[in-house]
Amino acid sequence: MIVASAHTPTLLPAVGAALAYGVAALLHNHASPHPPRLALLLAWLLHLLAIGAGLMTSEPRFGFGPALSVTAWLVLTVYGVEYHILPRLQPHWPLAALAAAAALLGAWFPGQPLQPSYGPLMGVHLALGIACYGLFATAVVHGWLLRRADKRMRAGIAQHQELPLLSLERLTFRFTQAGFVLLTATLIAGMFFGEQVYGRAWSWSHKQVFSAMAWLTFAGLLLARWRMGLRGKQAVRILNIGAALLLLAYAGSRFVMEVVLGR
Known part of the structure; x- marks a missing residue:
């Protein structure tokens, strides 16, 4: 039987991160590169907040959802650093969609308490x-x-x-x-x-x-x-x-x- 229960402390920042990732992806063809980059930075910060909210509590939880969420956040972090070091590395906005899905999974399936x-x-x-x-x-x-x-x-x-x-x-x-x-x-x-x-x-x-x-x-x-x-x-x-x-x-x-x- 499939059961899901969102972890309240992580839900709001995770939803905010998912929305910001979506905005960043939608704006990727914007005439100026600044709006999508700002949206992506906001999404990255909210995603980090959602991860921390699930771990920095009196009853920390971890499971497959947070594992995928942290993994997606790490991939975006590494790719973002690479993008600034290697200008010819092109941005690939599907990664933002995957990160949005991972952030929501981490909030909806927070795992069992450690x-x-x-x-x-x-x-x-x-x-x-x-x-x-x-x-x-x-x-x-x-x-x-x-x-x-x-x-x-x-x-x-x-x-x-x-x-x-x-x-x-x-x-x-x-x-x-x-x-x-x-x-x-x-x-x-x-x-x-x-x-x-x-x-x-x-x-x-x-x-x-x-x-x-x-x-x-x-x-x-x-x-x-x-x-x-x-x-x-x-x-x-x-x-x-x-x-x-x-x-x-x-x-x-x-x-x-x-x-x-x-x-």
Whole structure:
């Protein structure tokens, strides 16, 4: 049975963020770049407020909704920083629509309260895991941009104002490598410090199995890249498979537990 219950402290800023994201996307063709940028900045701040409202309370909650919300916020943050460093990186407003949906999901499905049995390292473990999600999600976005640029080049469409293919490829794999390092650290923390993290001994579960499968997929991708120079569509496909497995590891398992089973 699917049950949803909005978390009141996060609902108003999340709705405000979603509306501001929508305004930013609608204004992307405005004659002046300032209105969409201001709307996007407001959305980013309200989104951060919604995330903080769910965590900085006497009964902090976390689940698949907040996980997706924080991931989307991190992706926008990284992309925004890149956009200012690399002027030829084009803004892609569909990201604003995805962030709006993620902000609303985080408010409507706030997750279960964090258990008192969780150890003091749970915050560190969650931070590592969500940072890992954000880096791999950013890598997936760059992989999509890479495939899009490749198709445009093959179709003979001019790309003078866009980031070169090799630059997009380097960024994609740099984010993948950074995410792999954090994923490794997250798995090690859970495996060897499970009692301090979860308040109980570490054991295999759906989350651990999918996380291990994702780790093996990313390890294989990076090894093939290093030893055989794997690139292009095949590399992006493997990246997407690993990201999907990682998504199932936490967000997927929590969705089933919180929404479908109502636990």
